[in-house]
Amino acid sequence: MKTRLIAATLMLSLASTGVAYAKPSCAKGAVVGGIGGHVAGKHGLLGAAAGCVIGHHMAKKQEKQEREQQRQAQAQANAQAAAGQQPAPHK
Numbered sequence: 001m002k003t004r005l006i007a008a009t010l011m012l013s014l015a016s017t018g019v020a021y022a023k024p025s026c027a028k029g030a031v032v033g034g035i036g037g038h039v040a041g042k043h044g045l046l047g048a049a050a051g052c053v054i055g056h057h058m059a060k061k062q063e064k065q066e067r068e069q070q071r072q073a074q075a076q077a078n079a080q081a082a083a084g085q086q087p088a089p090h091k
Contacts (some may be wrong), residue, residue, distance in 0.1 A: 003045055029055020 029051035037047015 003042075006045060014016035014063075025055040026052040029053070029058075 031051070032084040033054070034044045034048035034050020038044035038052070040047070
């Protein structure tokens with residue numbers, strides 16, 4: 001009971017602050033990690049902390065991948081625009 005109270009208090013305090021770890025990715029990871037830790041041997045709090053870290057890491061990785069895809073799309077659009085703007089050869 002005490003572990004659940006501590007975990008609930010921790011999650012509420014993280015959710016109420018504006019820190020980077022209060023992102024939805026952290027909350028999702030904490031829930032999954034907390035359940036997994038509880039099932040694996042009454043280590044719900046440790047699982048929640050690990051899940052938060054992993055969820056945050058995975059979200060950052062996905063954001064980086066999306067930024068790279070946007071850069072590639074922009075570079076391709078710029079190349080196509082530059083190809084269309086080349087002056088016609090003189091006769």
